[in-house]
Amino acid sequence: MADMWESCQKSLIFNPVVTMGTQISCILVMSQFFYLALKPLGQPGPIAQILAGVVLGPSGLSRIGVLKDFFFQNSATNYYQTMAVMARVVFMFLIGLELDIPYIMRHLRLAGTIACGGGVMCSIFAAAISPFIYRQFDSQGSMFSFVLVLMMMIANTASPVVVRIITDLKLATSNVGRLAISSALVNDMACLLLLSILRFFQPGNETLWRKLLEVIGVIIFVVVIVIVNNRLAFWLNRRNRNRKYLKNAEVYCILALLFGTSMAIEAYGQNSMIPCFVLGVMLPREGKTIRTLLHKLGFFVHNFVLPIYFGYTGFQMDLTQLGSIRSISVVVVMVVLSIGGKISGTLAACHYLKLPLSEGVVLAFLLNLKGFVDLLVISIASETHKWGPEVYTVLLTTIVINTLIVGPIAAFIVNKERKSFGYRHMALESQDPESELRMLACVHGVRNLSIMVELIGALSGSRDAPIVPYLMHLVEFPDKPRTDLTYHQQENANEDFSDAEEYGVNDEVEINDAVDAFSSETGILIRQMKAVAAFETMFEDVCNTAEEIRASIILIPFHKHQRIDGKMENGKEGIRTTNHRVLRHAPCSVALLVDRGLGGTPQASSLDSSLDTDQHVATLFFGGPDDREALAFGRRIGVHSRINLTVIRFLHESSRDAGIDVASHQDDHVLMRFSSHGTENEVDNAFLSDFYSRYVTTGQVGYVEKLVNDGAETATALREMGDMYSLFIVGKGGRGHSPVTTGMSDWEECPELGTVGDLLASPEFDIRGSVLVIQRHRHSKNDLMDEE
Known part of the structure; x- marks a missing residue:
């Protein structure tokens, strides 16, 4: 009986759900502390949230044995993955809702050119250094796949991070801010599309024809859901004529359709980020439906989901695993190549487009922010190609350090050039x-x-x-x-x-x-x-x-x-x-x-x-x-x-x-x-x-x-x-x-x-x-x- 009671107590204390809730609470509290400390220095929220994750993670407080056993349970992995998928669904849908479609359509050439400039230059640098890094870690699997992963990781821009930092820096309505968001979205969607293509041609038991039929089936399914979602939005707008917002039950119906669509696509073996983004983009821009979703989802995502997401990014970094000079040197080289590639490529694109140098510099640093897609790429690649933990740690550390370096620099430049990027009325x-x-x-x-x-x-x-x-x-x-x-x-x-x-x-x-x-x-x-x-x-x-x-x-x-x-x-x-x-x-x-x-x-x-x-x-x-x-x-x-x-x-x-x-x-x-x-x-x-x-x-x-x-x-x-x-x-x-x-x-x-x-x-x-x-x-x- 005593053994049973001890077992119950242990399962209660180390329950993965309790662990996850405590971890989230700690990240939110710690991130708020860092935000208040760094706000006078002009630093945006995501930087404080990532730092909070680093401090709570295995590089900081979780080095204490009790905290490590509590926070890092093997049984909690599935819960974390489920939470990550749900968070990804919500904020990709919200990004689609908030997207300024007319602006992107008018400036698609500008955004595409800037995104390609930095992405191509980073890809060239990554392709040049990848074989050296591959041999340094004695990696298993295809060298070609390793090169592609590094190219995608260094070239990618995390649009959620860019959106949040630009909002914190009060650049969301400026030309440089909107251009940065548009370029980041083009880059992010291109990397997701490339990731889907790579997974499509990945060797497996299924034939290419079967995979092609699955992709076509997913596309048809998404088109049908878009039509159903739009019809539902129009019907809800007409149904609530004497109300400012939709009822909570009606919002739950829309979110249930969103999550159901995402889970069905994930169960089918496909990534649901692009379909969720498309659902948000295609929703009618007028009426109570979009007003309610922006109001309710916006507060929840910007105050809870994104801080947790940014904090958990830093939480995963483990600097203690970088025990060798070789690993540290690789991280330094990759960070330098990433920053150098984005700066040179973006400035070249801005020079071609005849944009001011000051705007080009800010765009170069903002578009070098890393995030979820990079984590997804290295996670999938590590599981598929059986890379060792050292490779995964080095790549993850590169992503976090890159953002922690670039974010403050971008904020410093914007604050220093506030008059240039600030509001200047023109008659x-x-x-x-x-x-x-x-x-x-x-x-x-x-x-x-x-x-x-x-x-x-x-x-x-x-x-x-x-x-x-x-x-x-x-x-x-x-x-x-x-x-x-x-x-x-x-x-x-x-x-x-x-x-x-x-x-x-x-x-x-x-x-x-x-x-x-x-x-x-x-x-x-x-x-x-x-x-x-x-x-x-x-x-x-x-x-x-x-x-x-x-x-x-x-x-x-x-x-x-x-x-x-x-x-x-x-x-x-x-x-x-x-x-x-x-x-x-x-x-x-x-x-x-x-x-x-x-x-x-x-x-x-x-x-x-x-x-x-x-x-x-x-x-x-x-x-x-x-x-x-x-x-x-x-x-x-x-x-x-x-x-x-x-x-x-x-x-x-x-x-x-x-x-x-x-x-x-x-x-x-x-x-x-x-x-x-x-x-x-x-x-x-x-x-x-x-x-x-x-x-x-x-x-x-x-x-x-x-x-x-x-x-x-x-x-x-x-x-x-x-x-x-x-x-x-x-x-x-x-x-x-x-x-x-x-x-x-x-x-x-x-x-x-x-x-x-x-x-x-x-x-x-x-x-x-x-x-x-x-x-x-x-x-x-x-x-x-x-x-x-």
């Missing part, structure tokens, strides 16, 4: 009209939503000019300390917002439904956010988010709204306060929108949400930086096939001879020719000249000049065209003393709109069109937190 006027436009649109409720999404739709008129729109729902949080509850759809918030969330829940559900419907109809993905704060501090959320996403322009709604009878009604004074502070502290250009829609529903507005009918938009140009910014914004809209843009320039009568000669074209289009006398402002003239040659001469945009003597004549001209346009775009000011606006500021009510914008938005000024007033960025970040 729309200075941007290429076909470059990517990142924008932040803010709404206080459903009332503001319609016109905002319509503007987003109007800005997406050209395939050559991609847009990345973000929509932030601003919710008042009065009489309480400020609480930052910002939710980023693709960046995974740390707070769990339920459908019963107290603040802004009713509007939030309607906003989600309207945005999902818009995305489904237009194919434009709008990334949603939420900020709950007092009006006194709400501008900080807006400005900080604009800087975080590297926005080129912020769209904010005017504090007044139009009633059913057409009159403008004042909203909350706090909204106006927020607008004033955003205009003052914004790190980029700001557009203040006066919506003259017919009501507060998402369907009613002065612009048709689907842009099924032609809309007439006018850009008013008086001169100055704000007006040039307004014209740059207008040219983005003017290329839309359903929008007729007209640029109306106001000139003083005395500038008649120095203006633009107008001639009628035989096709009834108006052609313009700038006279040799030049315009009143050389900068305005140069910008208008370029705009004219690119858009007016091609018939995309109309051009009209209005000659006036003073502000009264300007107001009369504006009133005459009040019913002709559904939207007026005008600069706030910054044009100095202009005779064409003289006297107009005498009745100014809302200075934040500028002289012309205030007149157009005035209730006494009877026009039907909405008004968009644009202020070009002219402030530094140092003023961001100053009190007004």
Whole structure:
């Protein structure tokens, strides 16, 4: 009886499940300790987590006999492998969900060239040194297989590690960060594909035809699951119309389908990483399904799965096995070759692509991070070719040390060159009209939503000019300390917002439904956010988010709204306060929108949400930086096939001879020719000249000049065209003393709109069109937190 009780106690203490749970808990605690210690030095989370694993592993605390017996049980191996497979399934699926597909498609050549540059150079170096290493360890099996394994291990880039480090370094929205993620994914998928091919041609009992049929069967199976998964997502979106997220039971159904697919593929003898990634990539990008999965999986993966994964990578390294100078020398040589190959190959590719040297250096170090695929390769190869434990230890140590060296160097370079990689606003006027436009649109409720999404739709008129729109729902949080509850759809918030969330829940559900419907109809993905704060501090959320996403322009709604009878009604004074502070502290250009829609529903507005009918938009140009910014914004809209843009320039009568000669074209289009006398402002003239040659001469945009003597004549001209346009775009000011606006500021009510914008938005000024007033960025970040 005593022996039985002792046996039960021993089995309880050394139960593999208990061991695994304790090990995970220790890794999480230790990694948090190292993270807090290394964060002041600018080191990202994965480095701290790998170090925690090394300290807990056989190279550190597990050298103590009791801990070694507890942590390293032979019976626990299967549990660890099962946990690794489940973790791999989840984060590969999440990477597919978070993937910026439009960006990768636009930059596939860049990403592919950079990935190939570093990979090819590393493969050459590995092929040259592999025979020497093979003979050093007297390895068994094929030398050719050994060479291939080393080539793949040194050339590979661990995309999960790259994604996590870039996120920690706040480079996820920068060009270099997104390019690094894209290149890492291309490299990772290529290595996985090559690994599958090698396993396909691996000698075995099955014939090649049988293996080919198995692969075809797996492909057909994955295609069927993708179709089923997409249908399920569409059905769940329709089923939960009055909810922000899916129910937990519905999420479990999707995850059950995911894990079932993965287990079936693994049982079939194939690797499930690529199929899980494909399932995530192919999931519909709009609706509650992807929003819920990103929210729930994102928090779980980034806070639990990845730290455990990184920690366990370091936990497996055993430096005590490197007892000979030969092993240490091999590790040093392989690390040097890996780093040298990535640096030389990546820099060569960046030089060929004419990318800046600073970006090339950061890309070279980031793409040298190692991870799961490398561990999988050496694990499979060791089991297949019966390599000795010393070979496995050397290769595993190389992977860990390589990441521990490269990660801090990359973080150091980024922190040192923070100004180069940080957010630097470039005015729309200075941007290429076909470059990517990142924008932040803010709404206080459903009332503001319609016109905002319509503007987003109007800005997406050209395939050559991609847009990345973000929509932030601003919710008042009065009489309480400020609480930052910002939710980023693709960046995974740390707070769990339920459908019963107290603040802004009713509007939030309607906003989600309207945005999902818009995305489904237009194919434009709008990334949603939420900020709950007092009006006194709400501008900080807006400005900080604009800087975080590297926005080129912020769209904010005017504090007044139009009633059913057409009159403008004042909203909350706090909204106006927020607008004033955003205009003052914004790190980029700001557009203040006066919506003259017919009501507060998402369907009613002065612009048709689907842009099924032609809309007439006018850009008013008086001169100055704000007006040039307004014209740059207008040219983005003017290329839309359903929008007729007209640029109306106001000139003083005395500038008649120095203006633009107008001639009628035989096709009834108006052609313009700038006279040799030049315009009143050389900068305005140069910008208008370029705009004219690119858009007016091609018939995309109309051009009209209005000659006036003073502000009264300007107001009369504006009133005459009040019913002709559904939207007026005008600069706030910054044009100095202009005779064409003289006297107009005498009745100014809302200075934040500028002289012309205030007149157009005035209730006494009877026009039907909405008004968009644009202020070009002219402030530094140092003023961001100053009190007004």
